[in-house]
Amino acid sequence: MTPYIGTAISRIDGHAKVTGGAKYAAEFNVPGLVHAFVVVSAITKGSIARIDASEALRVEGVVDVLTHENRPRMADTDDAYKDDVAPDGTPYRPLYDSKIMFSGQPVALVLAEEWEIARFAASLVHVKYEQEAHLTDLYCQREVAFALPEPAKPRGDAAKAFAAADVRHQGEYYVPIEHHNPMELYASTVTWDGGGKLTVYDKTQGVQNVQRYVCSIFGMKPDDVRVMSPYVGGAFGSGLRPQYQVVLAVLAARALERPVRLVLTRQQMYSLGYRPAMIQRIELGASAGGTLDTVTHEAITVTSQYEDFFRNETTWSGLLYRSANAKYTHKLTRLDLPTSCDMRGPSATTGVYALESAMDELAVALRLDPLELRLRCYSDRDQNNGDLPFSSKNLLECYRQGAEIFGWAKRNREPRSMRDGSELVGWGMATGVWEALQVPITVRIVLTANGHAEVACATSDIGTGTYTIMAQVAADALGLPLDNISIKLGDSTLPQSPVEGGSWIAASVSNGIVTTCNAIREELLVLAKNLPGSPLANATRDEVTLLDGRLVNRRDASRALSIAEVMRVSGVDRIAQEKSTSFANDGKHAHNTHSALFAEVKIDEQLGVIRVTRVVSAVAAGRILNPKTAHSQVMGGVVWGIGVALHEETLIDHRFGRVMNANIAEYHIPVNADIQDIKVIFVEEQDNIVNRLGVKGLGEIGLVGVAAAIANAIYHATGKRVRDLPITIDKLQR
Amino acid sequence: MSQKNKYAQAPNKLSVALIVNGTAQQLIVAPWTTLLDALRDHLGLTGTKKGCDHGQCGACTVLVDGRRVNSCLSLVVMRSGAEVTTIEGLATRDNLHPLQQAFIDHDAFQCGYCTPGQICSAAGLIAEGKAKSDDEIRELMSGNLCRCAAYPNIVAAIKQAMTVMAGKS
Numbered sequence: 019m020t021p022y023i024g025t026a027i028s029r030i031d032g033h034a035k036v037t038g039g040a041k042y043a044a045e046f047n048v049p050g051l052v053h054a055f056v057v058v059s060a061i062t063k064g065s066i067a068r069i070d071a072s073e074a075l076r077v078e079g080v081v082d083v084l085t086h087e088n089r090p091r092m093a094d095t096d097d098a099y100k101d102d103v104a105p106d107g108t109p110y111r112p113l114y115d116s117k118i119m120f121s122g123q124p125v126a127l128v129l130a131e132e133w134e135i136a137r138f139a140a141s142l143v144h145v146k147y148e149q150e151a152h153l154t155d156l157y158c159q160r161e162v163a164f165a166l167p168e169p170a171k172p173r174g175d176a177a178k179a180f181a182a183a184d185v186r187h188q189g190e191y192y193v194p195i196e197h198h199n200p201m202e203l204y205a206s207t208v209t210w211d212g213g214g215k216l217t218v219y220d221k222t223q224g225v226q227n228v229q230r231y232v233c234s235i236f237g238m239k240p241d242d243v244r245v246m247s248p249y250v251g252g253a254f255g256s257g258l259r260p261q262y263q264v265v266l267a268v269l270a271a272r273a274l275e276r277p278v279r280l281v282l283t284r285q286q287m288y289s290l291g292y293r294p295a296m297i298q299r300i301e302l303g304a305s306a307g308g309t310l311d312t313v314t315h316e317a318i319t320v321t322s323q324y325e326d327f328f329r330n331e332t333t334w335s336g337l338l339y340r341s342a343n344a345k346y347t348h349k350l351t352r353l354d355l356p357t358s359c360d361m362r363g364p365s366a367t368t369g370v371y372a373l374e375s376a377m378d379e380l381a382v383a384l385r386l387d388p389l390e391l392r393l394r395c396y397s398d399r400d401q402n403n404g405d406l407p408f409s410s411k412n413l414l415e416c417y418r419q420g421a422e423i424f425g426w427a428k429r430n431r432e433p434r435s436m437r438d439g440s441e442l443v444g445w446g447m448a449t450g451v452w453e454a455l456q457v458p459i460t461v462r463i464v465l466t467a468n469g470h471a472e473v474a475c476a477t478s479d480i481g482t483g484t485y486t487i488m489a490q491v492a493a494d495a496l497g498l499p500l501d502n503i504s505i506k507l508g509d510s511t512l513p514q515s516p517v518e519g520g521s522w523i524a525a526s527v528s529n530g531i532v533t534t535c536n537a538i539r540e541e542l543l544v545l546a547k548n549l550p551g552s553p554l555a556n557a558t559r560d561e562v563t564l565l566d567g568r569l570v571n572r573r574d575a576s577r578a579l580s581i582a583e584v585m586r587v588s589g590v591d592r593i594a595q596e597k598s599t600s601f602a603n604d605g606k607h608a609h610n611t612h613s614a615l616f617a618e619v620k621i622d623e624q625l626g627v628i629r630v631t632r633v634v635s636a637v638a639a640g641r642i643l644n645p646k647t648a649h650s651q652v653m654g655g656v657v658w659g660i661g662v663a664l665h666e667e668t669l670i671d672h673r674f675g676r677v678m679n680a681n682i683a684e685y686h687i688p689v690n691a692d693i694q695d696i697k698v699i700f701v702e703e704q705d706n707i708v709n710r711l712g713v714k715g716l717g718e719i720g721l722v723g724v725a726a727a728i729a730n731a732i733y734h735a736t737g738k739r740v741r742d743l744p745i746t747i748d749k750l751q752r
Numbered sequence: 753m754s755q756k757n758k759y760a761q762a763p764n765k766l767s768v769a770l771i772v773n774g775t776a777q778q779l780i781v782a783p784w785t786t787l788l789d790a791l792r793d794h795l796g797l798t799g800t801k802k803g804c805d806h807g808q809c810g811a812c813t814v815l816v817d818g819r820r821v822n823s824c825l826s827l828v829v830m831r832s833g834a835e836v837t838t839i840e841g842l843a844t845r846d847n848l849h850p851l852q853q854a855f856i857d858h859d860a861f862q863c864g865y866c867t868p869g870q871i872c873s874a875a876g877l878i879a880e881g882k883a884k885s886d887d888e889i890r891e892l893m894s895g896n897l898c899r900c901a902a903y904p905n906i907v908a909a910i911k912q913a914m915t916v917m918a919g920k921s
Contacts, residue, residue, distance in 0.1 A: 032856040035864030036848065036871060038799015038839035045798035076759040133793060134784050135762050142760060201803045201811055201865040201899050251801070251865025252899050284804040481863030481900050650859045650902060657901030682897065683808040689894040691887075693903040 022490035022500055023711075026646035030505070031249070031485045040249040043221040044205035044281045051207075052081055054270055054280035055136035056263070057126040057143045058289065059118045062675030063152035063354045066116040066125055066145060074128055074139035081129040081274060083143060084266075086115050090273045092265075098234045102227040103258050103517060105357065107325030112262040113269065118147065119323060120356045121676040122289030127266050129274065133281075152354040154675040156295045156320050163318045163349035169330040170402045174343030176301070179312035183303025187380040191300070191372040192742035195320070195668040196293040198361055199682055202251020204290065205281040206267035214238070216271060218245045220264050223257035224517030226476050229510035231260045232268050243268075245510040250480040255360035257480065258519050261290055288680035291327075291359025292668060294320040298331060298372040302380045303343075308394040312343035315373065321350055322357040329360070331369030336402050337610075338373065338451050339395035344402075354675055360519060362658060363718040366452055367725070371662070374448035374726030375741065378733065387431060388730065389421060389447055400608035409607040410705035410712075412638035413449070416614035419699055420636035421447075424616035433737035441620040441629075444735025450613035450723030454640065454714035455522040460513035461530040462596035463492065465538055467585040469567055471496050473531060474506040477515035477523050482717055483647030484523060490643060491528045491711070495535035497564030497581070513596055521611075521715030528643060529709045530599040537595040539564050545588040546579050553577040601709060609708050611639040611719045615659075615727035621735045626747040629694070630660050630728055636699040640714035645700065652698045652720035659724020661688045664744050686744075768829045772797070773841025783829050787821075788812045790828040791838060799839035799868045803897070810896035813869040813876070814838045820876025822895075839868035842875065850916040851875055854909035862900035870896045874910045878917060886911075 034040040059066075071083035092114060093099065099109035112124055126143050130136035153159055180186060200221075207219040216238075222228045225245040232243050250257065267280040282290075301314040315332035328350055336344035361367075377395075381388040396414065399405045421427065429445045430436055436443040462474045473492045479485045489503040496503075506512055515527070543562050546554045546569050554562060557571050564570070569584065571577035585593070603609075618632040633656050642648045665686035669678045679685045698720075705712040725743065732750070733739045740749045765780050772795060779794055788805075791797040791814070800823060803811030807825040814823045815837040842849040851871045854860070861867040873896045883889045889907050898906065 028856050029859065031864070032859075032861075033848075035861055035867050036839075036852040036855050037843055038797070038868050040864050041798060042801075042865060044802070045792070047793070047796050047798070073759060078761055132762075132782070133789060134782055138760075138762060138784075199899055201801070201809065201863065201897065203802060203804075250863060252863040254899070281802070284806065284808075481861075483862070646859050647862075650862055650900070650905065653904060654862060654901040657903065681806060681808060682804050683806070687897060687899060688901065688903070689897060690903045690906065691890045691894040693890070693901070696904055 022493045023643055027486060027490060027500065027644055029483060029486045029647060030489050031479065042202050042249050042251050043207060043219045043247065044279060046207045046219045048209050048277045050276055052129050052131065052270065052274055052276050052278045053133040053136045054267060054278055055128045055140040056124045056266065056282065056286060057128065057140045058286060059121060059123040059125050061118055061147045061149050062121040062154065064118050064147050064149040066118065067148050068146040069126060070144040071126060073142040077135060077139045077142065079131040079135040080139045081131065084113065084127040084270060084273060085125065086113050089113050089269060093235045093237065101231045101259050102224065105325045105327040109325060112265045120289060120354060122286060124262060124266065127270060129270055129278065152675040154353050154355055154670050155672045156297065156351055159351045159353060160297060160318050163351040166328060166348045166350055169346040169348050170333040170336065172345040173401065176312045176314045176343040176345035179343040180301050180303040180314065183311050184306040185304045185383050187376055187383050188301040189376050189379060189741055191298045191375055193296050193368045193371065194743060195295045196361060196666045197288055197668050197685060198254040198256035199685065199687060200252030200254060200256060203281050203284060204261050204263050204287055206264040207279040208267045208271040209277045210271050210275055215242045216268060218243060218264060218268065220245055220247055221250060221257055222247050222260065223253045223478050223480055223519055225478065225508055225510040226515065227517050228260045228264055232264065235265060236268060236272065247478055247508040250478055253480045254362045255364060255519060256291055258360055258517050259291065284682055285680045288668065288677045289356055291357060293361035294358035296320065296331065296368055300335065300372055300376040302376055304380055304384060308384050308386050308391050310339050310341040310395045313341045314345045316347045318349045318351060320353055320355065320358055322355055323352045325357040326350055327358045329365035331365045333402055334366055334369045334451060335373045337400055338397065338449060340397040363452065363721040366718065366722040367662060370450060370722050371725045374723055375729050378446065378730040379739065389417060389426060392417065392449055403608055406606060406608045409609050409707035410640065410703050411610065411612060412701050412703040413612035413614065415701040416612060416636035416638050419701055420614040420616050420634050423697060423699065424634040426616055433734050438620055440623055442623050442735040444619045444621065444731040446617050446727045446730025446734055448615045448723040448726035448730060450615060450719055452521060452611045452719040452722055454525065454609035454611055454708055455520045456525045456601040456709060457516045457522050458598060458600040459515050459526045459530040460596060460598040461527065461534040462513045462594065463534045463538055464592055464594045465496065466592045467582055467590065469498060469582050470502045471498060472504045472506060474512045475515050475527055475530065476510055476512040477507050477527055478518040479507060480518055482651065483644060484527065486647055487524055487643040488527055488531060491531045492535060495532050495564065496538065497566055497568065521717040521719065524643060524715050525709055525713040528711050528713050532710060533599040534595050534597040537597050538593055541593050541595065542569055542581060542584055545590060546584045549584065549587055554579060607707050611714045613637045613719050613723055615723045617727040617731045619728060619731040619735055621732065626750040628664055628732065628745065632695045634697045635720060636701055637719055638701045638703040639716050639719055640703050640705045640708060641712040642700045643713060648700065648716050649698050651716045653696050655720020656696050656724050657688050657693055658721045660692065660728065662743060663725040663728035667744050766829050768832050770831055770833060771835045773837060779828065781828055783827060785828050786824050787826040787828045787831055788823040791823060797838050797840050801865055801868055803866065810873060811866050811869040813873040813896060815872055815876055818879055820873050839871060842871065850913040854912040857912065858905045858909040860902050860905040860909040862902060866896060866898045870898065870906055874913065878914055
């Protein structure tokens with residue numbers, strides 16, 4: 019039997035998704051459903067002076083209007099609102115009091131028998147505000163940004179080394195606020211199951227995080243709240259923390275003792291979390307020979323007034339390249355916005371964009387091919403972390419294969435030297451890096467005598483292919499056909515899983531499945547040994563494997579028994595095992611994934627219109643469980659990178675503190691016509707250290723580095739360096 | 753007359769008849785009900801998705817009398833007598849529609865939320881007979897956003913389905 023791991027299997031949830039059978043959070047239609055609509059704040063900072071809902075309440079079909087004045091009791095401590103992944107601070111409490119902290123904050127919840135009635139009545143809720151002056155502009159606040167603790171220990175003397183360097187580059191790079199914009203609207207459907215019990219269908223990346231959060235806010239017992247998300251229509255980090263709609267939907271269901279559905283509008287989703295805007299400054303000093311002497315990376319990022327969200331943008335710079343001197347600083351700016359949050363490849367998408375743009379500029383200053391510069395600065399150690407070697411790092415092969423397939427050797431180093439008719443042609447490259455993270459997880463497997471196994475874990479599949487890789491790993495480890503495996507996930511009552519994020523679930527859950535399968539195998543072996551005349555009577559634990567529905571002695575394949583037969587003769591209908599897996603770090607290795615990106619742009623010389631005509635992404639990320647879904651993930655990351663480089667920007671009118679392009683037409687994301695040739699390569703990378711299966715995760719690495727490769731290609735095409743994203747026509751023409 | 757009626761109220765409901773996936777349907781709905789909400793909330797056909805409610809994302813695309821439309825921009829009372837085909841109506845009892853099979857084969861989705869709209873839009877596109885080249889498919893499918901960004905696989909899937917469907921006709 020060919021192993022399923024490493025085979026390009028089509029998604030096992032594909033049929034449900036192409037037939038409309040897959041149900042998302044807003045699609046559980048239950049009788050007596052109450053529809054909710056949120057009224058949001060028209061001001062950015064201040065307080066609610068008065069809310070008049072009388073006109074809304076007079077509309078036939080309106081059931082109630084909840085505000086901070088009449089809502090049922092909610093917890094009154096900050097701790098109660100802290101979810102599993104909350105940053106430091108005092109979390110926002112939806113509909114809690116009269117205080118307004120950001121534009122678009124919910125101020126009332128209209129509940130009605132029909133959705134359209136709720137929406138209409140929401141327009142009849144009149145709110146008077148006490149307005150205060152607000153601040154939403156990072157550039158106005160950069161001088162008062164406060165320093166966070168050092169992101170990593172500095173080494174050497176970066177300032178001195180910079181002053182002494184043969185060749186220097188320094189630059190400031192800007193990344194705007196970006197919003198995740200998953201296709202599915204944020205939604206929760208709460209069913210009232212009687213006896214105060216609730217089932218919450220929620221759009222989330224972590225059902226158990228939401229379950230604990232809801233219990234804590236409403237003082238409910240764990241058994242009284244079940245959170246489900248069998249399908250999630252994208253999230254990209256926006257669903258790591260519970261969003262306010264789940265609080266409001268539960269609040270309403272408890273107030274009415276009826277089922278309630280709340281779906282946010284696309285516009286309202288621009289008042290959820292976002293990738294923080296940031297200013298980054300980089301200083302690079304190099305020898306004339308093209309080796310780095312020093313790197314300094316500073317970042318100023320944005321958060322709300324009430325929580326300090328940040329990630330380490332700066333430390334990637336001292337990890338990716340060898341440099342004797344390195345220094346990092348990170349400052350935070352508090353603005354009158356919602357708290358920023360993780361968005362795909364948090365910190366690396368932006369930090370590596372700045373670093374890899376700066377490296378390109380350094381290559382220009384050195385008159386060196388940018389790929390050659392990367393090779394001369396190559397690091398086989400994590401200098402931020404005790405100079406540890408990597409558990410595996412096949413980045414050199416990414417560079418080699420990526421460059422060859424792209425045809426990098428034919429590049430003319432001079433800017434504006436290549437063209438295709440009326441278009442300037444530019445070739446740029448960059449490196450990508452992410453962490454190979456893994457988290458404790460629990461998996462339950464029930465094997466039944468008919469040769470079927472159910473694999474259960476409370477993780478999510480947000481489009482990442484988790485259903486499919488779980489089935490592949492279980493099928494291999496149990497020696498069963500893929501069709502005999504069923505997967506249960508996205509249900510808070512299942513065995514423990516943390517939120518799905520950081521690219522950590524594939525490695526965690528796949529190794530977790532192997533642990534539990536081993537326990538099943540051992541139980542089967544005990545049964546098999548006890549059978550009369552058993553050919554496995556003397557087999558040790560390690561000698562036996564499960565293959566083609568049989569227990570087989572690896573040393574002598576003729577010594578085997580059918581799994582079904584063993585269970586039948588032993589009188590056992592089912593074998594259930596639930597095992598936790600944690601990942602001890604040996605402290606001797608750094609765990610990372612890497613990529614090399616090569617991009618071609620074509621730019622109309624007269625109009626400045628930019629097209630990304632080719633991207634090659636060569637990725638080293640350990641063992642690839644499913645080349646088909648893995649390819650999609652990295653390809654999607656490349657498209658996201660095109661969005662970061664050319665399209666995406668949340669525009670705030672700072673006079674009002676309000677997002678101007680809060681819709682999916684004026685907030686530009688790549689569309690089909692923007693995307694041309696994308697090649698994804700997975701280079702061989704065997705890793706026997708990181709975890710038993712050698713899996714490292716792929717959700718983020720596909721995006722990291724892409725924006726820099728495109729920005730560098732644009733410089734190569736035009737000779738113009740744009741250091742603030744997105745790179746739009748007007749900036750090129752300036 | 754209740755006292756309520758002196759104030760702003762929801763409009764009176766109307767009756768509308770249409771054919772959805774081959775089945776005659778009679779709905780009593782307020783005139784402000786979109787075709788999208790009628791499908792999802794009144795008929796329980798949640799395969800058609802709401803991604804923006806503004807005609808910007810294409811997730812709600814269905815076929816109305818064979819043409820692809822954004823069902824969020826269409827009031828159901830204006831579609832009296834129309835034949836509507838949603839994602840639930842494309843497959844036969846035994847076989848997926850060639851587009852559905854091609855989307856699975858080419859992994860033309862990840863989260864799956866835009867997928868019903870993509871497939872209905874592609875069915876409309878093929879019926880229009882305009883798209884011949886990859887560039888034309890890309891352009892004419894650009895009203896359907898995919899945030900997971902399966903675009904190249906969507907193009908490949910549509911090409912496969914075009915070939916299969918051409919062979920059958």
